[in-house]
Amino acid sequence: MTLLEIFPSLRSGMPSPRLDATLWPCETHYDDLGRITVGGVALADIADQYGTPVYVLDESEVRRRCRAYRKYFPDAEIVYAAKALLTKSVAGWVAEEGLSVDVCSAGELVVALAAGVDPARIVLHGSGKPFAELEAAVHAGVGRIVIDSLTEITLLAAVATRPQQVLLRLSPDIDVHGHPAVKTGVADQKFGFPLGSAAALDAIDRVMRQPMLDLVGLHCHLGSQIHDPDFYGEAVRRLIAEMSRIRTEYGRTLPQLDLGGGHAVAYRCGDAEMNLPELADILEDALDAACALNHFPRLRISLEPGRAIVAHAGVTLYRVMAIKHVEGGRTFVIADGGMNDNPRVALYGARYDAVVANRHPTGPHLTATVAGRYCEAGDILAADVRLPADLRPGEVLAVPCTGAYHHSLASTYNGVGRPPIISVRNGRCHERIRRETPADLLARDLG
Ligand SMILES: Cc1ncc(COP(=O)(O)O)c(C=O)c1O
Incomplete structure (x- = not known):
């Protein structure tokens, strides 16, 4: 008692x-x-x-967090990373709040489509996308597919029946000092291609030579639980330099830069969190500086928060x-x-x-x-x-x-x-x- x-x-x-x-x-x-x-x-x-x-x-908390991203990044595309939590209702809420959705399998794609998410606003990810999943995505009219391997370029080129917008995933070798299982921006890990590597140069070259693949931008995802916004500023600088090199070599100005997700949330009292206004300032400054340095036009950035929307x-x-x-x-x-x-x-x-x-x-x-x-x-x-x-x-x-x-x-x-x-x-x-x-x-x- x-x-x-x-x-x-x-x-x-x-x-x-x-x-x-x-x-x-x-x-x-x-x-x-x-x-x-x-x-x-x-x-x-x-x-x-x-x-x-x-x-x-x-539900209100999910919507509130979507709105916070829209408020602090009014010019960016906010893409909800569905791997954090996907149900038809969650997909519906985030779409109603104006977010795009990133999926990483045919299963997630089906749920997003069932929720009524516009296929043009879906981004497909995955480090080993099976042929059938690429086919399903292309047939569904998925807006962008993020290329993660050389094999995928060949498969996608075979599957595409009309020009398919793609992004190329690069790792900019930025060590966010997290748990090894969640560090994805360093060179020695399984996702994408290390920035500046022979494999990355080969991948860019191959995509450029595929008439059905329309390279619209670069993508990176630095890791998880990142609370220091400077890492994203550094990613902007490195990737815009690469976009500038691509423009010089191929005469193509890529219009999009997807910076992935990974924004930290507090799990226990006192844990550090990503501060969105601070991140917005740092991205703005980095974009200004990198675009000016490389004489590159302002481009549209995408952010892919998952945890920070639903945790x-x-x-x-x-x-x-x-x-x-x-x-x-x-x-x-x-x-x-x-x-x-x-x-x-x-x-x-x-x-x-x-x-x-x-x-x-x-x-x-x-x-x-x-x-x-x-x-x-x-x-x-x-x-x-x-x-x-x-x-x-x-x-x-x-x-x-x-x-x-x-x-x-x-x-x-x-x-x-x-x-x-x-x-x-x-x-x-x-x-x-x-x-x-x-x-x-x-x-x-x-x-
Ligand atoms: C490519 C990509 N984008 C976005 C995310 C979402 O990360 P977070 O939920 O930490 O924001 C992940 C998570 O693994 C990812 O791999």
Whole structure:
């Protein structure tokens, strides 16, 4: 029994505990019962109605972040990187907010098209696009395809039935000092062609000689969780110099420069984030300087944020299954989800916060490790988090900043289906993706 349960009247006099506004959707509050609400809906009610684990997605937060990009980069094309999270509803929201969409498979393409995204505003990516996917993209009338290998130039030239706009992906050798798994702008990695390399020169030459391929620009993606905008300024300088060289050699002025995504968001209190106004200033200055230096006309830049659009709109809910105080060791809070719905901890050592969502804790706290239910020792959700000392099985834990690379990376390990996605807005819930059931798993098993 907590003091609050004995004296419910205490609630009204309590100061609201501060949920870090940088981690949670804008519309996050406490209700009269001390429960956390997002988009006007109590998270505990969502857990009761749809079960746990469950992904909650705040539609207004997604739209708000799309608008922020449109506001700070009014002349740029903002291309939502669908790999962060793609459902028909998310594709619809971002398209309504004026964003283009980047997809990296035929599966993502189908979802974007089903949501009504204009094919001309779809960009296709991928480091190993199968022939059938190139065909599907060309037939769908996808606006641009980002070429990632020499093989792809040959395949695409064979598939294209009318001139197809393409971008060429180059790595400008900019080391953003991130986790090795998310550094994609350096030379020694699998994406694109190293800027200035023989392979890059060969690729440019081959594309130029294909009458069905219309090279409209260069592309780079420096990595993930980049909070220093200067890296993007440097990319602008290096790539415009290359565009200037292409103009000299081929007499063709490329009109587009796609700078990829990778803008950092805060997962825990105090994490550095990309500052959009600062990024806008740095890009503007770099464009001015590089265009002037190379006597190159101003071109249109594209940005491809994924995480920065959806990460903070997502909150994942779990039920506490068990609590274990290991003698001489840690306290483990075992949740009913884990690495299947959030593999980012095991993949990149990502760190998260977790709070109890069904009540307003007022008593003492303890430091705990929230672990998952799956058969892997590395199945951790959040290490060293402060939780109420009187936490009990059955209570609801909420993990903020789980909108990006959670549902899209989820698996069915241990035969556990993927959680549903419930969107919230103005006090209402919508089930956007239903829970995957054992029947779904059986349906794929042909015996
Ligand atoms: C080509 C490309 N563009 C954009 C993104 C989106 O990155 P983020 O979600 O970090 O913004 C990625 C992520 O891997 C990518 O590979």
